[in-house]
Amino acid sequence: MKITIKDVAKQAGVGIGTVSRVLNNGSVKKETRERVEQAIRLLNYKPNTYARGLKSNHTNTVALIIPTIWHPFFSEFTYYIETFLEKNGLKLLLCNANHNSEKEREYIQMVKQNKVDGIIGITYSHIDQYVSSSLPFVSIDRHFSEDVVYVTADNEAGGILAAQELIKRGCQSLCFIGGHQTAINETKKRRQAFESECHNQNRDYYVLDMPEPILDLDHQLTSFFKKHPDIDGIFAINDTMALDVIRFLNKIGKSVPKDVQVIGFDGQKHSEHSPYLVSSIAQPIETMAKVAVELLIDIIGKKDVAQRTILPVTFVAGKTTLNKEE
Amino acid sequence: MKITIKDVAKQAGVGIGTVSRVLNNGSVKKETRERVEQAIRLLNYKPNTYARGLKSNHTNTVALIIPTIWHPFFSEFTYYIETFLEKNGLKLLLCNANHNSEKEREYIQMVKQNKVDGIIGITYSHIDQYVSSSLPFVSIDRHFSEDVVYVTADNEAGGILAAQELIKRGCQSLCFIGGHQTAINETKKRRQAFESECHNQNRDYYVLDMPEPILDLDHQLTSFFKKHPDIDGIFAINDTMALDVIRFLNKIGKSVPKDVQVIGFDGQKHSEHSPYLVSSIAQPIETMAKVAVELLIDIIGKKDVAQRTILPVTFVAGKTTLNKEE
DNA sequence: CTGTTAGCGCCTTCAG
DNA sequence: CTGAAGGCGCTAACAG
Numbered sequence: 130m131k132i133t134i135k136d137v138a139k140q141a142g143v144g145i146g147t148v149s150r151v152l153n154n155g156s157v158k159k160e161t162r163e164r165v166e167q168a169i170r171l172l173n174y175k176p177n178t179y180a181r182g183l184k185s186n187h188t189n190t191v192a193l194i195i196p197t198i199w200h201p202f203f204s205e206f207t208y209y210i211e212t213f214l215e216k217n218g219l220k221l222l223l224c225n226a227n228h229n230s231e232k233e234r235e236y237i238q239m240v241k242q243n244k245v246d247g248i249i250g251i252t253y254s255h256i257d258q259y260v261s262s263s264l265p266f267v268s269i270d271r272h273f274s275e276d277v278v279y280v281t282a283d284n285e286a287g288g289i290l291a292a293q294e295l296i297k298r299g300c301q302s303l304c305f306i307g308g309h310q311t312a313i314n315e316t317k318k319r320r321q322a323f324e325s326e327c328h329n330q331n332r333d334y335y336v337l338d339m340p341e342p343i344l345d346l347d348h349q350l351t352s353f354f355k356k357h358p359d360i361d362g363i364f365a366i367n368d369t370m371a372l373d374v375i376r377f378l379n380k381i382g383k384s385v386p387k388d389v390q391v392i393g394f395d396g397q398k399h400s401e402h403s404p405y406l407v408s409s410i411a412q413p414i415e416t417m418a419k420v421a422v423e424l425l426i427d428i429i430g431k432k433d434v435a436q437r438t439i440l441p442v443t444f445v446a447g448k449t450t451l452n453k454e455e
Numbered sequence: 456m457k458i459t460i461k462d463v464a465k466q467a468g469v470g471i472g473t474v475s476r477v478l479n480n481g482s483v484k485k486e487t488r489e490r491v492e493q494a495i496r497l498l499n500y501k502p503n504t505y506a507r508g509l510k511s512n513h514t515n516t517v518a519l520i521i522p523t524i525w526h527p528f529f530s531e532f533t534y535y536i537e538t539f540l541e542k543n544g545l546k547l548l549l550c551n552a553n554h555n556s557e558k559e560r561e562y563i564q565m566v567k568q569n570k571v572d573g574i575i576g577i578t579y580s581h582i583d584q585y586v587s588s589s590l591p592f593v594s595i596d597r598h599f600s601e602d603v604v605y606v607t608a609d610n611e612a613g614g615i616l617a618a619q620e621l622i623k624r625g626c627q628s629l630c631f632i633g634g635h636q637t638a639i640n641e642t643k644k645r646r647q648a649f650e651s652e653c654h655n656q657n658r659d660y661y662v663l664d665m666p667e668p669i670l671d672l673d674h675q676l677t678s679f680f681k682k683h684p685d686i687d688g689i690f691a692i693n694d695t696m697a698l699d700v701i702r703f704l705n706k707i708g709k710s711v712p713k714d715v716q717v718i719g720f721d722g723q724k725h726s727e728h729s730p731y732l733v734s735s736i737a738q739p740i741e742t743m744a745k746v747a748v749e750l751l752i753d754i755i756g757k758k759d760v761a762q763r764t765i766l767p768v769t770f771v772a773g774k775t776t777l778n779k780e781e
Numbered sequence: 782c783t784g785t786t787a788g789c790g791c792c793t794t795c796a797g
Numbered sequence: 798c799t800g801a802a803g804g805c806g807c808t809a810a811c812a813g
Contacts, residue, residue, distance in 0.1 A: 133790055144800035149792055158798060178570040179508035180790030183805050188505070190548070198524065199534035200726040208525035211551050215558075220570075222516070223549045225537050232541070244504040244546075369726065376730075399725070399732075400526040400695065404702075406725075459806055470784035475808055484782060506806030509789050785812080790805105797800080 132174045141168035152176060187246050191425060192222040192236045194250035199225075201397040201406070202368070202414075203251070206269075208401075209418030210249060217426060219246075230254035240264060247425045253312050265428045267421045271314045272437075278428065280421050280438045281315045282412035287442040288322025291364040291392045291410050294444050296330060298390055298451050300362025303327055304335040306353075306374055307366025308343050316366060319394055319410075323364050335360065350377045361389050368393035371407045375449060391449040408450040413440045458500045467494035478502060513572045517751060518548040518562045520576035525551075527723040527732070528694070528740075529577070532595075534727075535744030536575060543752060545572075556580035566590060573751045579638050591754045593747045597640045598763075604754065606747050606764045607641045608738035613768040614648025617690040617718045617736055620770050622656060624716055624777050626688025629653055630661040632679075632700055633692025634669050642692060645720055645736075649690050661686065676703045687715050694719035697733045701775060717775040734776040739766045 134152075138145040141164045150157050151165045168174075182188050193210055195203045211221045222245055226233045233252055237259050239245050247265030260266050260277050268279040295303055305320050320338060327334040337353045339346075354360065365371035371393030375385050383389050386408075396411025398404065405411075420438050427434045446452075460478075464471040467490045476483050477491045494500075508514050519536055521529040537547045548571055552559045559578055563585050565571050573591030586592050586603050594605040621629055631646050646664060653660040663679045665672075680686065691697035697719030701711050709715050712734075722737025724730065731737075746764050753760045772778075 131790090134792095135790080138800095145791080146793080146801075147799060150799085153792080156798070161799085175564060175568040177509070177790050178565075178568045179505045179512075179514070180805090181792080182505035183503070183509050183790080183807090184792050186505075186805085197534060197727065198537065199527075199531050201525075201527070201530075204527075204530035205525050207549070208523060208551060211524065211549060215551075221549045223533070223537060223547045225534060225541075238501060239504075242501040242504045369729075372725070372729070399698070401523065403695075403698070457806090460808095461806080464784095471807080472785070472809085473783055476783085479808075481809095482782070487783080503806050506789090507808080509791090509806080510808050512789080783813085785810105787808105787810085789807090792805090793803090795800105795802085797798105 132172045134174075134176070136172055137165065137168045137174050140172055141165045182243065186243055187429075188243060189218055190220045190222055190245045191422075192224055192239060192245040192248045194224045194226050194233055194236055194248060194252055196251065196253065197225050197227055198223065200369070201399060202395045205398070205414050206251070206418055209415045210422060213419050213422040217422065219422075219426075226252060226254070228254060234259050237264065237266075240266075247429050249421050249425055253310050253314055255312055265425060267425045267428070269417065269421060270316060271312075276436055278424055278434055278436055280417050280424065280440070282417065282442050283439050284315050284318040284442075285322040287394060287410040287412075288319040288324075288364070289326040290442065290444055291319075291394070292323050292326035292330065292332070292334075294392060294408075294450065294453075295362035295364065295390060296332060297453055298362070300390055302333050302335075302357070302359045303362045303364065304337065304357065304360045305364050305366070306337045306350075306370060308339045308341040308370065310341045316394075319364075319366055346373060347377055347380075350374065351381075354381065363389060363391045365391060365393045368395045368397040368406050368409055371409070371449070375407070386448070386450050390451060392444075393449075396443075396445050405445050405447040408447040409445050410442050411445045412442055416440050457503075458498045460500075460502070462498055463491065463494045463500050466498060467491045508569065512569055513755075514569060515544055516546045516548055516571045517748075518550055518565060518571040518574045520550045520552050520559055520562055520574060520578055522577065522579065523551050523553055524549060526695070527725060528721045531724070531740050532577070532744055535741045536748060539745050539748040543748065545748075545752075552578060552580070554580060560585050563590065563592075566592075573755050575747050575751055579636050579640055581638055591751060593751045593754070595743065595747060596642060597638075602762055604750055604760055604762055606743050606750065606766070608743065608768050609765050610641050610644040610768075611648040613720060613736040613738075614645040614650075614690070615652040616768065616770055617645075617720070618649050618652035618656065618658075618660075620718060620734075620776065620779075621688035621690065621716060622658060623779055624688070626716055628659050628661075628683070628685045629688045629690065630663065630683065630686045631690050631692070632663045632676075632696060634665045634667040634696065636667045642720075645690075645692055672699060673703055673706075676700065677707075680707065689715060689717045691717060691719045694721045694723040694732050694735055697735070697775065701733065712775050712777050716777060718770075719775075722769075722771050731771050731773040734773040735771050736768050737771045738768055742766055 134145050138148045151162045224236050249267045251269040262276045270281050335357045393407045393409040396409045397406045460471050460474050464474045477488045550562050575593045577595040588602045596607050661683045719733045719735040722735045723732045750760050
């Protein structure tokens, strides 16, 4: 049996308008309000979200689009997004896009259908045309061609920092190992900045930048290291790649960090209280989430917001680099 | 400007009922249907979810309650849940409960408010009284006192298997290390079954079962291993605990798996294509998710369903056990 | 087969 | 300050 506002009104002996008013903090005589509140409790009445949404045209729900939740970086990010949404009375609808742009588009449609109020997205597919600046959308790590609001870590500073940290730790022969996709995204700057810093410091460096999806990683790594056996400092485009590379290095009998030092990017952990997976350039994930949520709320509230926000990165020492020589 | 069904009807020169029918695959003359579909495309019309929900009283949205998404086990589980929901045209609302039963209750309320159609929950708090069997709720790993539908891995078989695998690999002195909470849950059977199997096989075993939250783990481990320095086979209640224990063992100079072999529980990976974190009793996470979704859909559809589903576990070899002696 | 109509539960005027 | 009435966009039942 569904309890509606009508039942409450009858129970309290008032009109439904009055009940609505107490629900929405309208002005109601204190005594009447109490009577209504009691009736609400008595009947265990819950306002129907749909009826509300139909009128007010908003749902207090935000969609988050990520490639997959089954990944420490995205799960941490999602964790914080949910936390901040919660603080603002918003709910989170989760979408594992899996590089399926169809699915991403579906969620974009949902904004128009009033199923969600806005979207926060980490997406690497070509959905530029569907994301216009008129849509309440905050992009992470991804600069769309149109002027869509986005938040990103300072990938450029990260690339530079990675080179500096490796050099500081005595590496002589550096390299970058990563993968790339066709869609433009901010992560490409990691490599660029790393290269330019190597250049500035007059260091040799090599680059292995593979087009994704990477199917034969070990094969490619084998020939890369065969060609450059002297490499002793690696900057991997992210922690996952770093782990893969480390696994490979161990397989071919190289020790990390003794023979080769490795720095990843992201600053991942298994879970909140775990140690870092690898030495890494850590993204300020919590802050990124916080800013993304705040921006989205402002956009939904029709306020003007900064089109781009770049947050600082830091080096976090794990077990894949030596201690700094100072 | 909002496009409604009315606009479409006018554009197509038909009544709104007809438009509704083409939207819901009612019987419409082919020619008329085409005209309507064209109008829909032309106006880029999207049916309003709220208006629909208001009528039909369902939202095609399911809430998932987990302690935290920032954890490989839960993020994998969530990944599969979302996948299966998606296949059934359902959306996922994510709730990091963080052991906050207040928040869990809030989501339970949402079912009553028609904000979600049902709930799948991994919850370790005391919300029994709010979850009645009348609610579309599927519980994972948790047996509520009322007859709530639940899905769980075979924790009992897992405990036995863990003991067998350790013994098979030559361990002489076994132990169980875990934590427990006040709320009843299926994971307690891991310890019980492990103990009884040790008993059956006439093996010595020790137990360190700490009340959660565990604040001084290292401290407790220190005194435990001081008391039992001969332990060479450990069954940890889950992979996270296994990792913590391994970290501790390394700290005190013991090598895993050479000196001590460790088996966890869950079968966690960082992400889809990563190796197992530790040797482990793997839960059939994908199947659990699939079954949970199917059960929930059946419950929502008022069908009768099995009250409990127990799924088989398997041993997966990681790097924390020796090869089997066969 | 198709147009019309009556609500779904709520919020918001608008009188009283 | 409060009750009644209209309508949000849609579906389903009912005539035609």
